[in-house]
Amino acid sequence: MSWTEERTATLKKMWESGATASQIAEELGGVSRNAVIGKAHRLGLKSRPSPVKANEKKKAAAKPAAKPAAKKPAAKAAPKPAARPAAPRPAPAPSGNNATPSQPLPNAGKNDLPKIVSVGPGGFLRQGPGDQQAPIPPAPPRRLVPAKPSPEIADKTSLLDLSEKVCRWPMGHPGEPDFHFCGEAVNPGFPYCVEHCGRAYQAQLPRGARRPPPPLPFGGPRVR
DNA sequence: CCCTGATTCGC
DNA sequence: GCGAATCAGG
Numbered sequence: 001m002s003w004t005e006e007r008t009a010t011l012k013k014m015w016e017s018g019a020t021a022s023q024i025a026e027e028l029g030g031v032s033r034n035a036v037i038g039k040a041h042r043l044g045l046k047s048r049p050s051p052v053k054a055n056e057k058k059k060a061a062a063k064p065a066a067k068p069a070a071k072k073p074a075a076k077a078a079p080k081p082a083a084r085p086a087a088p089r090p091a092p093a094p095s096g097n098n099a100t101p102s103q104p105l106p107n108a109g110k111n112d113l114p115k116i117v118s119v120g121p122g123g124f125l126r127q128g129p130g131d132q133q134a135p136i137p138p139a140p141p142r143r144l145v146p147a148k149p150s151p152e153i154a155d156k157t158s159l160l161d162l163s164e165k166v167c168r169w170p171m172g173h174p175g176e177p178d179f180h181f182c183g184e185a186v187n188p189g190f191p192y193c194v195e196h197c198g199r200a201y202q203a204q205l206p207r208g209a210r211r212p213p214p215p216l217p218f219g220g221p222r223v224r
Numbered sequence: 225c226c227c228t229g230a231t232t233c234g235c
Numbered sequence: 236g237c238g239a240a241t242c243a244g245g
Contacts, residue, residue, distance in 0.1 A: 003237085021229065035238050037229060042236070047229085 001030035003039060015040050167193035 001007075007028055014024045021036040028036070040046065167182035168191045184193035 020227090022227085032238070033229090034240080038231095038238055039236090041230080 001028075008039070008043065011036060011039060012043060012045060015045055167191070167196055169193070169196035 003011075010028060011024055014027065015021075015036075019027075021033045021040070025031050025033045025036045165186055167184040167186050169182040170180075182193055182196055184195070186192060187194045187197045190197045
């Protein structure tokens with residue numbers, strides 16, 4: 001699997017959105033977590049809340065010269081059976097990872113959470129309706145798009161077309177050739193259009209009068 | 225153990 | 236440029 005414009009853009013978008021390398025790798029498929037991280041670094045984007053690099057001490061005089069290299073050569077003799085043959089079909093498992101629809105109800109109590117930005121199976125962004133990514137004032141009119149992956153979705157809203165102005169509601173399932181996003185004009189202040197806001201933000205009805213089928217994006221677990 | 229990202233280095 | 240192996244912290 002090679003790093004096409006599409007895949008690189010997806011990586012970039014997801015990485016900047018706070019998705020973990022694992023999630024990105026899973027979404028892209030055919031690449032390992034390491035590949036994603038490596039590529040991310042090569043792209044220049046980096047760091048973000050990294051659990052490891054949390055410590056940033058200034059040890060200018062601590063160990064300036066000590067730089068032992070060569071670490072792997074010996075381990076070749078007894079390699080671990082860690083096989084990562086790259087699954088062609090990631091098959092989004094609803095049980096394990098992937099963004100759980102953490103129903104961001106606008107009026108569901110005080111939302112003290114600093115940022116609710118999770119990435120769904122399609123790489124779409126979930127976020128509380130309140131915080132609409134403040135920055136990004138300069139929205140240069142993107143006349144030319146990097147080239148669509150296929151003519152099937154040429155006129156549909158792809159991951160790359162997502163902005164704060166279009167509805168991010170996923171249409172279809174990730175991985176499908178025609179997977180895309182709603183793309184309608186958003187309900188101002190929300191990540192979705194008016195129609196999909198109605199789907200995303202269900203009013204909490206009194207007990208007993210609940211609507212049984214909570215329509216979630218992707219229509220629930222994939223049946224295959 | 226699991227997870228995370230960072231880094232190295234052979235390819 | 237790529238990514239497995241490895242490292243290192245949570």
